[in-house]
Amino acid sequence: MQLDWLVQPLLTQLNTGVLVLDAAHNIVYFNQFIARRADIQLSDVSGRLVYDIFADAPKAWLQRKIDGVLALQSPAFSSWEQRQYIIKLPHLRPVSSGSQHMAQNCSMLPFKAPNSAEQFVCLLIEDATDAYVYQQQLQHSMAQLELANRTDGLTGVFNRRHWQHELGQEIQRAKRYQHPLSLLLFDLDKFKRLNDQYGHQGGDAVLIELSGIIAALLRDTDVLGRYGGEEFGVILPETDMAGALLVANRICAAAAGHQMLFNGHYINATVSIGVSSFSGQTIDELIQQSDIALYNAKRQGRNQAVAWQQQPETYLKKVK
Secondary structure, eight states: OOOHHHHHHHHHHOSSEEEEEETTOBEEEEOHHHHHHHTOOHHHHTTSBHHHHSTTSOHHHHHHHHHHHHHHTOOEEEOTTTOSOSSOOBOOOSSOOSOSBOOEEEEEEEEEOTTSOOEEEEEEEEEOHHHHHHHHHHHHHHHHHHHHHHBOTTTOSBOHHHHHHHHHHHHHHHHHHTOOEEEEEEEETTHHHHHHHHHHHHHHHHHHHHHHHHHHHSOTTOEEEEEETTEEEEEEETOOHHHHHHHHHHHHHHHHTOEEEETTEEEEOOEEEEEEEOSSOOHHHHHHHHHHHHHHHHHTTSSSEEEOOOOSOOOSSOOO
């Protein structure tokens, strides 16, 4: 049974791109799927080099793939995950995508003319935009979930678990490369009184606003985290004690000089800061030293930064 009558209607209606090239990579044929999306006619480009018609095609990569298919007489395949598209075609899907171009799966099939030794390659181009967009959305959701696992839900800075993990990493780097590292621990002065006066929503508003103010004072390499309640920590890589005290005093001044508006009331808040520097301590020891210095900052009048110093006394409770 002769089926030649079926080939042209089938290729015309096929929802897959069919692009046939000769051994010199010249265009021999493409179906309506490609003609409509590329807005070209076969009669205008037949016999021309495919790279001249589809200038955005990855020429060097595609040449190697096609030549390999012809030399080995073996099919090849490229997925959208390896390369988003082979030839740039607009997608027609009603989807939200970061790209206007069709994501493609492409099969490359070798074949020969029936009555000659002339070789050809057929590129079958499948629209994989839906899978591409789904993968983008999945990656975005995973990134949001990862961010949620690392950040404090109220202030948006790193949570205690992730902040302490980062501190451990920075301690290892400081130890390995013999680089300076300092740590700030600070909290809001008389935060309980502020909560009693303005309610927990007022207290939360102060924590949120001050977090943003302090974050703006830090370098990209510094790590700000919420240690617990109204207490925060800042990891300062490549910073010795003198540099850390400069940063701490700048934070104290910025907090004290800023008025926060909440429900028609202006709120002034100050912070006390304890500063320590790494000299071979464990994570817990470094945090404890900053904590002792923070206690001393409060004991000495609050709204100031105090460096940790070796001392005989210990503290029993914090002053708020």
